[in-house]
Amino acid sequence: MYNIVIFYVTVFIFSICTAVNDYSYLINTTQCTIPNLPAFYHSWNNYTPSYPISCSSFEPVSYITVERDVVTLHIRTEVIQKQFGNSDDNTCCYSVISRHGSVDYPDVGYVFSSYCRSFKNSARLYDDTVVVLCHNSTEDTTNGYPSNFWYSNIHQVVRRTPNLVRKAELLKESSRKKPISVLIVVIDAVSRLNFIRTMPKTRDFVTQNGFHEFRGYNKIDDNTFPNAMAFFSGMNQNQSVDICQPWTLDGLNNCPLIWYDYRDLGYITAYAEDWSDIATFNYLKKGFKVPPTDYYFKPYMDSLRFLRTEIQDGMPFCAGPESQGDRMLNLAFDFAKNMKGLPSFGVFWMNTFSHNVITTPKTMDDKVKQLFQRLKSVGVLDESVVILISDHGIRFGEILNTTRGYYEVRLPMNYISLPHWFKERYPDETRNFLDNAKVLTSTYDMYMTLQDLLVLSGTDYKVKSSRACPKCKSIFAKIPNERSCSDAGISNKWCTCNLDLDMDK
Incomplete structure (x- = not known):
């Protein structure tokens, strides 16, 4: 009896110690220990808080509706009446925007159509990107455009097209299993801790609605491009440069990026990124000679330069009456909603409220939360794998001079949601998924995951090892608990395991 009591007391004490130990570390194995630092710390209050700025003092005059693939551009005459007086004294017109790059940089630039078509209250649209101008009825329009205008906005339509629907339906018919749609929402430069600090509403919503945090997720390089290439191609910086040659015209179009595999197998694909000046595949690079995805929103984002820009924390936050972040969130929602029921793969990358300053993500917390609420309300979370992720933590500011900053820049946020039907159909993969949320993972693992989803979708896709990380x-596979940074393709420079650092610094 005495021995039994001693045994249970020992087990109880061990369980308490283990619980404390697990709480004190994100990862705690013989190969890797990463401390679980508190999100808030003594000097956080020294940072100047960021507050949302208003991009317009009144509701946008123009908006778009889509009903059964019929797209209509509308004017809010009541807003004109309230803000500018008699609406009969004002008129609006729209012009079509097209991709229009140069010979050397075909992926940069846009052009308006030769005239601006006047309309009164509404107009049916047959094109997907348009600029709207409203002006006094007496303005000179002999050159096809009003000489002055008091309102301008740009709209992007995301609609199904017969050819893309046909392609996706063929995939559904030919696949041995249900194709798995993937939606990836990227908020640049947000560490897992800064996500907790600055976007608590979004975090609460996603964690309460089926998203799981991969708390040992470690980046593999410094800035966006190498981490993006690791995510989408499984290559490191040197391999990406050698194989893809992003400074050449055809380089990125001939690069083994995962969305080409999805597109060629029949998925409907999309890529969008705000702040065109620093876009991942364009900054100091040639970009894409031809659009890389079925829906490619760079011409839309480029054309936002035409609108009034308002800067926040050094970032082009407002583009006319709407923020660039709002526009990206709307694109992500429209794509996911309108492609629902069809195999799709979409990437929506946001920089304009997170890239420069550690506190700015707070300005969009409500809006990002609303995106996931909307995705849930229309059933996207019940159908698709949804990934909310960042490429790295903040790379600017005083925090980089601290031990905390050393960890934060290396440990970006990563939250993933699986639909219920996936969990029921793939219990072993789901079990591995939940176990792996607690182990060291890297950007290369995410590349392997995107390939695995194609296999689980019943296609004939053959998985390729990551060039940079063969292990x-x-x-969805079993990743060993006893895993080192070397096993995960993380170099010593970016590894957060087993560090002997001064935690008071």
């Missing part, structure tokens, strides 16, 4: 695995 890396899909998060």
Whole structure:
């Protein structure tokens, strides 16, 4: 009896110690220990808080509706009446925007159509990107455009097209299993801790609605491009440069990026990124000679330069009457909603409220939360794998001079949601997924995961090892608990395991 009591007391004490130990570390194995630092710390209050700025003092005059693939551009005459007086004294017109790059940089630039078509209250649209101008009825329009205008906005339509629907339906018919749609929402430069600090409403919503945090997720390089290439191609910086040659005209179009595999197998694909000046595949690079995805929103984002820009924390936050972040969130929602029921793969990358300053993500917390609420309300979370992720933590500011900053820049946020039907159909993969949320993972593992989803979708896709990390695995496979940074393709420079650092610094 005495021995039994001693045994249970020992087990109880061990369980308490283990619980404390697990709480004190994100990862705690013989190969890797990463401390679980508190999100808030003594000097956080020294940072100047960021507050949302208003991009317009009144509701946008123009808006778009889509009903059964019929797209209509509308004017809010009541807003004109309230803000500018008699609406009969004002008129609006729209012009079509097209991709229009140069010979050397075909992926940069846009052009308006030769005239601005006047309309009164509404007009049916047959094109997907338009600029709207409203002006006094007496303005000179002999050159096809009003000489002056008091309102301008740009709208992007996301609609199904017969050819893309046909392609996706063929995939559904030919696949041995249900194709898995993937929606990836990227908020640049947000560490897992800064996500907790600055976007608590979004975090609360996603964690309460089926998203799981991969708390040992470690970046593999410094800035966006190498981490993006690791995510989408499984290559490191040197391999990406050698194989893809992003400074050449055809380089990125001939690069083994995962969305080409999705597109060629029949998925409907999309890519969008705000703040065109620093876009991942364009900054100091040639970009894409031809659009890389079925829906490619760079011409839309480029054309926002035409609108009034308002800067916040050094970032082009407002583009006319709407923020660039709002526009990206709307694109993500419209794509996911309108492609629902069809195999799709979409990436929506946001920089304009997170890239420069550690406190700015707070300005969009409500809006990002609303995106996921909307995705849930229309059933996207019940159908698709949804990933909310960042490429790295903040790379600017005083925090980089601290031990905390050393960890934060290396440990970006990563939250993933699986639909219920996936969990029921793939219990082993789901079990591995939940286990792997607690182990060291890297960007290369995410590349392997995107490939694995194609296999689980019943296609004939053959998984390729990551060039930079042959040992890396899909998060749906069993990843060893005893895993080192070397096993995950993380160099010593970016590794957060087993560090002997001064935590008071």
